[in-house]
Amino acid sequence: MHARTTALTAVAALTLSLGPGGTGHSGAAARTADRPGDLVSSAPTAFRRLPGQPTPTRAWHIKYRSTTAKGAPNTVSGTVLVPTDGSPGPRPLITYAVGTVGLADSCAPSAGFPRGTTAEADLIQLLTLRGWAVAVTDYEGLGTPGVHTYTVGPAEGRAVLDAARAAERLPGTGLSKDTPVGIMGYSQGGQASGWAAELHASYAPELNVKGTAAGGVPADLLKVAAHNHGSTGAGLVLMSAIGQNAAFPELRLDAYLNERGRRYVDLMKRSCVAIDTVAGLFREMSDVTVRDPLRRPAWQRALHASDLGARAPDRPVYLYHGTADQLIPYAVGDRLRADWCARRAAVAWRPIPLGEHVAGAISGSVPAANWLADRFADRPPHSDC
Known part of the structure; x- marks a missing residue:
């Protein structure tokens, strides 16, 4: 009973960890979109908190241009939400990064919103009920071709910033280039938000970013991996290896996998986080590899390329972390601070x-x-440094 309870607790933890009116863009935009944040397509969709429960929002499913970890152009999908509260605007925009959902396209937030099955919809609705517009990226490889580059910080951060650009360029939202922008996310979303905060000045300085709220941030992937080997978060370690290999195919993950590992990787690519968690529960990398890739210099360089803390965000940051976090050690968050x-x-x-x-x-x-609301109101930020 204890093992079963622990497994279910892990599934619930990782599920939360983490974690549209048509505008006629599909044809012309697909030919002309060449800047990060340019719209490739948009189409009406719905945002439901739970199955069968509509929300007072207009929603658009979008595809937009962004940039890979290697600096190449790519296309990312996402969702833009605007409250139907009767306000003519202007209103702030949150570019929201969800936590871990899985690797399959069916796990993408934009796929779950119409069904009411996206885990963080409750938290996102709290933002729209404040009268804020919200842009939610699916990240690279979720809902678009290719494997999701899970935990690859530079790609995630750019996708978050470009989702804000795309929302501002989407007709019918009431948003503009002067819209106040807040960045928000937890767990994988905290990593993505942290990267967006660090990249803002160099990658998207025209965005009127007021601040970033990031929680449970896996700021050092090697430390997080070491903490989770053989424990409830072991599935996340293999998922992260898959994501890194998707961004950097020269890492050649397949060369390190044994037959069991290849089966798990295939399963994870076709599944969402609950199944991925059970598949990897309490396993060491040695169970699925002929030799541990995370001990190889090339892999360590790739993982360290997603470390946060080497650059200062140019806007205020609200950083939060549970002192008893069982998946991402508190010390990792404190080190980022x-x-x-x-x-x-x-x-x-x-x-x-x-x-x-x-x-x-x-x-x-x-x-x-609440902290982001203070930034939108231009109240002076407090720093604990």
């Missing part, structure tokens, strides 16, 4: 006492949104 502070970033640091990973996502979301 110290690194950003050392580079003179303005960081509001909020430990969540006794908070494990799911509790951090839920209890931290409202204070994070």
Whole structure:
């Protein structure tokens, strides 16, 4: 019974960890879109909190241009939400990064919103009920060709910033290039949001970013992997290896896998996070490989390329982390705080006492949104550095 309970707890934790009116863009935009954030297509969709429960929003499924970890152009999908609250605007925009959903296209947030099955829809609705527009990226390889580049920070951060650009360029939203923008995400979404914060000045300086709220951030993937080997988060380690290999095929993950590993990788590419978690539960990398890729210099360089903390965000940051986080060690989040502070970033640091990973996502979301509301109101930020 204890093993079964632990497995179900892990599934729930990882599921939360993480984690549209037509505009006629499909043909012409597909031919002309060449800047990051340019729309390739848009189409009406729906945003439901739960199955059969509509929300007071207009929603668009979009495809837009972004940039890979290697700097090449790509196309990413996502969703833009605007409250139907009668307000003529202007209104702020949150570019929202979800936590871990899985590797299959069916796991993408945009695929789950119409069905009411996206895990973080409740948290996103709290933002639209404030009157804020929300852009939710699917990330590279979820809902578009290719394998999802899971945990590849530079690609995630660019997808988050370009989702905001795309939302501002989408007709019918009431948004513009002057729209105040907040960046928000937890777990994988915290990594993506942190990268968006670090990349803003160099990659998308025209966005009117007011601040970033990032929680449960896996800022050092090798430390997170070491923490999760053989534990409830072991499936995340193999998922991360798949994502890194998708961004950097020269890593040649297949050369390291044994037959069991190849079966697991195939299963994970076709599944969402609950199945991926059970498949990898309590396994070491040695169970699925002939030799551990994470010990190889090329792999370590690739993983370190997704480390956060080497650059200071140019806008204030709200950083939060559960002190009892079982998936992403509290020390990893605290180290990121110290690194950003050392580079003179303005960081509001909020430990969540006794908070494990799911509790951090839920209890931290409202204070994070309140902090962003203060940034939209141009109140001076407090720094804990």
